[in-house]
Amino acid sequence: MLQLTDGQIGTWVASFILPLFRVTAVLMTMPIFGTPLVPGRIRLYFALAITVVIVPGLPAMPEVRALDLSALMLIAEQIIIGALLGFSLQLFFQAFVIAGQIVAIQMGMAFASMVDPTNGVSVAVIGQFFTMLVTLLFLSMNGHLVVFEVLTESFTTLPIGSGLLVNHFWDLAGRLGWVLGAALLLVLPAVTALLVVNVAFGVMTRAAPQLNIFSIGFPLTLVLGLVILWIGLADILNQYQPLASEALQWLRELSRAR
Template identity: 30%
Template sequence: MLIEWLNDLPAFLLILVRLTAFFVTAPLFSLQGVPHVFKIGLACFLALVSVAVIEVEHPLHLDVGFLVYVVKEALVGLSLGFVAALVIYTVQVAGAFIDFQMGFLIANLVDPQTGAQIPIIGNLKYFLTLLFLLSVDAHHLLIEGVLRSYQLVPVDHYFVPIGSAGVAQFVTHVFVQMFLVALQIAIPIVGALFLVDVSLGILARTVPQINVFVVGLPLKILSGFVLILITLPGFFFILHRLVGEMVDTMGQLLRLLG
């Protein structure tokens, strides 16, 4: 039993590296509110369960060459988590578009997860997205996706084309799609607020006595919040599609790497 465990130790460590790197960047798991002990414990548990079912064709040894496998596994895990998080960060980009039109862009918040400044509405939509992901068990889909990755990118493969032209083109395509979906989320509110700006401009020309700078900002903020409430069903409908795209994007990346 001890000899079998020692033979499986290199595979266990490589599986643990990929899972840990994935949890560092993946949505939900990468939140600062999730204890690090929980992340490491979950990664160890999943690695312990997976090492019994994952077949390793080539023998692995704890030598200098083993470091190459460790770096490869870390890059695969980080790439999977980054691509999954990139799809979810679409809502923050949409929130930035809305904040710009509502006049909230100068009042950014500090994201406790990353320490960067984020838009107010973008932060609201981001947390709504996280709650939606938990409600549809997207965290289970993420775990299933990273576990299935060992079928397409085995741990005993010495090299993966992480910097190939195909992978670079795929990531660029994901960026483009992210901005397109962000525009779809924000365009109803941004378009309506643009019409409010046009109406205020006409009002300023017809009734010069009214100070549109005093009336316009509260009116745009009130209109923006009303429109956000009205468009919430459509927002969650787009989120449902984003969850499917997140899983598909991870699968496409794995096929490129494998």
Template identity: 25%
Template sequence: MEIVPYLTNDSNVIVFLLLLLRFSGVFAFFPFFDNQMISPSIRGAMIFFMAVLFYPLAHYELGQLSVIDLMIAGLFELMMGFLAGLMLQIVFAMISFSGELMSFSMGLTMASAYDPISGSQRPIVGQLLSMLALLVALSLDFHHIVLQLIAHSLDSVPLGGFVSIGSVEYYIEALGNFFVVGFSMAFPILAIILFSDIIFGMIMKTHPQFNLLAIGFPVKIAIAFVVLIIILPSIYVHFRREIESALFAIGEMF
């Protein structure tokens, strides 16, 4: 019977609500956790379960807070998940950007399909690279590292007291490298497509009867896919380095 007053204590309820909002920011903005294939009801149940599981680690005495203070504290918790998730979203966006460049150069821009992960229409090559990137992230125990960072944040960042200072440098560097890294991933495909266009142009000059649309177009796509298979390991070496630096920056922010 003594547990009922403990659970209904105002301070404990506020701690649980703020912890619930911290996990809500993670499940709403972090890659893999924000998967559109997961229904909102299941995601809400996961957020509640994680808040209950991590509640013993949130040993705070917040005391009495006004409604305005509680709203501001809840906003800080959501902003914490948003800013941390944005770091990882930038890394995954690099892969998507390189995939779109590859699709454009291969002439597969119109070959787009519904992406169940992002919930939008995307080129097929970009979807393939994004799903492989997600598998690489999971192989690095990305989802477990995120939960460990949240557990660490409960000791280093008080609930409702998040202030982001050290993450600005990472955002500037990541946004500055966004196009450079994305273009460098797609550069071998762009180069081989440009080289094949030059060769086909020379063939058209010497043999005007050569049917470029019937022969050249599928040949370019086949060559590009062969090169893509060859360069996939180097692409995901870049991706792994970027995601490790993003996780390190999140650890510094927490």
């Protein structure tokens, strides 16, 4: 007759449940998969499928007692680690959203806003365009596969029960300034060109005060802004690659125990 002890049952449960919480937290917070566009049930099924695939290759899990406070602490730790990994990717995507907002303000399209289904707020149309662009580039370059690889490696570099979370909070807080710098780097040529256009209109107004600058300058700034944005998109791939590489490298460094 087969007899199972509480320790054996707890170990078997921990070997699946604890990784499931970390995987689920990543999928609930990361871009693309963690947006309201993907139903929560689909994300849960996807998390179950990923966990079933990676569990056989994971290191040994600590013994867990179901009704013990330590089990809740381990579950909370996995949720926090997964949320940190997912939120770090959100910073990379938000850099493009901020870049679109900056261009929209400079070219006079800040009033043209629409509901962003991924974030649930109203953003400028240019920001929404940049969001769709970075999403397609991220998927086409298999960035999501790199994220899943880092997630699997995190169970070795950040083993369950290690409690190594303090440094990662500080790393994430220090990364917020990188978002604004990356956004400015993306749109610096367009912002500079639009600044020259606005200065030119200012000189025209000074030279011919009777010229109605509001009826002429606004549509011209809008049209020239769209042309400048269109020309700048030819180099968007060269700008995306170093930023994506840096973001994914930082994600890998974030998952390492220090």
